[in-house]
Amino acid sequence: MKSKIILIGIVILASLLRLYSISTNPPSLSWDEVSIGYNAYSILLTGKDEHGRFLPLDTFTAYGDYKPPIPIYLTVPFVALLGLNELTVRLPSALAGIVSVLLSYFIVLELFSGQKNKLTLATVTSILFAVSPWHINLSRAGFEANIAVFFVLLGVLLLFRSRVNTKLLFIAWIPFVAAIYTFNSSRYFVPIFGIGILLFLKIQYKNNIKPLISGWIIASVLMLPIIGHLFSPEAMLRFKEVNIFNDLDIVLTANNRMSLDGNAWWSNIFHNRRIGYARSYMTHFLDHFQPWFLFLKGDGNPKFSIQDVGQLYAVEAPFLLMGLYWLFSTDARLASFLLFWIITSIIPAAVARETPHALRIENSLPVWQMFIAYGLVEFIRQSRGSKSFRVMIIVIVLAFAGNVTYYLHNYYSHYPREFSGEWQYGYKQAFEKIQPIEDTYDRVYIGDSIGRPYMYFLFYRKVDPRVFWNDNDSWFDEAGFYHVDRIGKYYFIRDEASVFEPNSLYILSPKGSYKYSNRLETIRKLNGEPTLIVSDSL
């Protein structure tokens, strides 16, 4: 009973932290969020995506970045009920985040089922997960990765429960398939992780061969729609752009070194380019364990981290080490499995150039919190009875409270102000500003300084997709990206204009604006810097 009340308390805490003023902080919708929102809207109204494709099951072309389908379909009901706005685009991720916290509680109960203090561990893990800056930041915006984490956790729980109730093996793999339909990195994470978890679980597979095989067959059938896309050139295209294996410097260095060695046969053993690439991969892999990334600044991209606290809290650092140390000392098998979980989440992310990357390794949540909770609980248990026990508890509680307050203070008081630019702040305000006056102009030109203005236009004007399809100029470039140059009288142009046409309204950045134009409005970012200028010709 008591544990139920605590659990309800944790869920309320998680909800508050994930839902409170979610429409205004992060301060505006990113280009991915408006795209997800508008595609959901388009599905709702017409059954087709923005490109007019009927109910895509494999992928949404979107900007040419081929978005996974599930996050968009999950957004549809919210848009249907509450309209197309910030809240409805963000709710699927936020709700997935809240349920993930709940799931983490039950997963810890399963993982640590042999331990006496498993209830305490589950409680502490879920509290740490509820207040995790990593998870809060990613739950509060429409991030596909966050929904994928929810599916993975659901799958893990079902698989663990199937130790008792083997019937669950029929459906336990479905959430993993859903994760593949939800986030790109999960496509690599899920298969490797699935094998690991099977080896770890020690289910009496021999006696349950029927539900096990049936479960796989069901999962395989569900995979059919997306298989074609996974191996398509489009999916590979995006991979090629971000991966480290086309770095020419490595080849050059290798060649230079071999020529210095007189191109001796053995030189190839030390300097061949594959070794250079392997080393580069290891470097990107270990990037994710950089102390500043984990405990101080977090991901360099302000969308994923507020730059004031790490992906984890600084006070968690000693407990993470203790947790790793003690869990490996007492239950090496479980500890290895958990470490495998983290490593597997990094394996696909380390292929990319931008590392460390908080979003691409989000599948490692909430394993960090499990180790930290183990360290914390074990530390308190071991120091019970010592003279300074009370002081120690007070210090730990104060340190955690201080760290969490510091994060929340910065998140609410400074984050939106400092980083509204990173959240593509501006187009919404510009479209609001021009609404009363635009009828008097023949044309409206919108510069691309913030990015993808056409989508912000579609989203905030709630343009009926059928209207959009009937009257636009659009094309795909060589790299496969989608460009819209015109919708009706709205022209989406590069951010520069040397001469302004008469009867035209311009929305351009301060840099791109024509010097001698008639400035009507200035749109400012939340830190006061001008980002867009509305003007017409003199």
Added chain:
Amino acid sequence: MNISKHNVLLVLIIGIAALLRFWHLGLVPPSPDWDEAALGYNAYSILKTGKDEYGTPFPLVLRSFDDYKPPLYMYLTIPSVAIFGLHTWSVRLPAAICGTLAVLGVFFLISEFLTVFKLSQKRWKPLPYIVTFLLAISPWHIQFSRIAFEANIGVFLNIWALYFFFRGLRSGVFLSMSALTYGLSLYAYHSQRVFVPLLGIILLILFRKQLFLYPKRFGISAVVALLVALPVALLYLSPASWTRLKGTSALSDTTALLARSVQKLQADQETGNRIGTFFDNRRIVFAQKIFEGYISHFSLRWLFLTGDNDRHHAPDTGILYLWELPILFLGIITVGKNSSKASKFLFAWLFLAPVAASPTSETPHAIRSLVMLPLPQIYVAFGLLRISEWLRVNRNVLFYVPVFMYTVFIVWNTASYVHMYFAHTNNEYSLNWQYGYKEAVDYAVEHYDKYEKIVVSQKLEQPHMFFLFYLQYDPELYLAEGGTKSGGFAEVRNAFDKYEFRFIDWENEKHDGRTLYIGTPQDIKDGYIKTYINFLNGKGAIRISE
């Protein structure tokens, strides 16, 4: 095995250590950097005149480039310079000797370590040999055993002092020797002055029972330690000694550091945010910065793959071997399972080692945290022993394949480092070793009579020292001409004989053919070059003109 076989093994390991430390000592790295040149010339100066480059007789602190170096390395260089003359390799000789003796010391240290922590079972017998071998081939230790840097002497003294301490738990003489050695190490390197007292406290706590059993022994040793340390402690009464601390502190450039916090505080005050005025506070920024510096030393990427400054590692190698990564973690667990006291001691060491480096700029820093040696090697040795034990119990052909593959990786990784260090450091990092001065000095000497003045650009970073070093300029004469004015980076008054060390302003220099100019490629315009000196990778280092 009998005793003689063991001795052969030990001699073999020390032989490998010596080979890796003495081979091509003056040739790899290709040239002495400024600190090496300074230590060498000051030793030369003391040898000839009893005074350093500033005219200070037998200094306790070496002012050098206004960085106030601890003096021990310089004094150790005097005999080497006296016997062999002033050369790159003779200046590096004390480092190589102490580096090799440190490897030997580790053997004794670990043998005592096993006794002290009651790990004397047969299964731990090979441990001293393994740790000694690992230190012999350690990239971190080799790097700093082959150059005239002070920190390595500190590690050498730490190892022997700890060995003396462990023996001293049973014998008063050794305890006093430990106190003396630890005290001496305070004169070796700055980090020692933070690390040694902290380690002393840990040793005191862990071994209080044994130590207080013989109050007289303990008292004598304590007095020895205090007496040896006293001159260092007195140094810190003078403000000059704090200069280096301020110069290397990460907190000295407050404007850049606090910029964001100041903005936030203003915003808080505008909105009347009480919590904000408490949190957006420079003390928190400072604390974060120090914590960042501290924790950066636990970066796996830094330790196992990249290293920091290119002067601190071989190309494409970290300061530990990549193959040691998983085994090190296994070793940490293994120690904990077998001796909680040893585990506590090693953890204390691990967590104290980066303390001295944490408030400095440029973290992580392989030299300032060098006191960590030979701790990683101890952990790795425990891990290796654990694996071999496990393999002996689980005799399964299935395991042979991965074990064989990993062994191949270990051999390849180690050979690759040795090759990278000896065959590629010079080519790729000659810039970091300030290559080119010897060639420039040779040119100046050859054309000495043609010119009235020889001007060397201060942009070449402390050129006066390199000229003194390579010319083996008579210290007596140098001091008579005024010695060094100051070692600041903007100093323009240093001069001796025909040589002037200042900034070159190319447009306003007299181009009358009677002055020789030696400067960076930025100092001397393209059309005027008489000759030039390149780094070993072919990029421009020094230009010479009239």
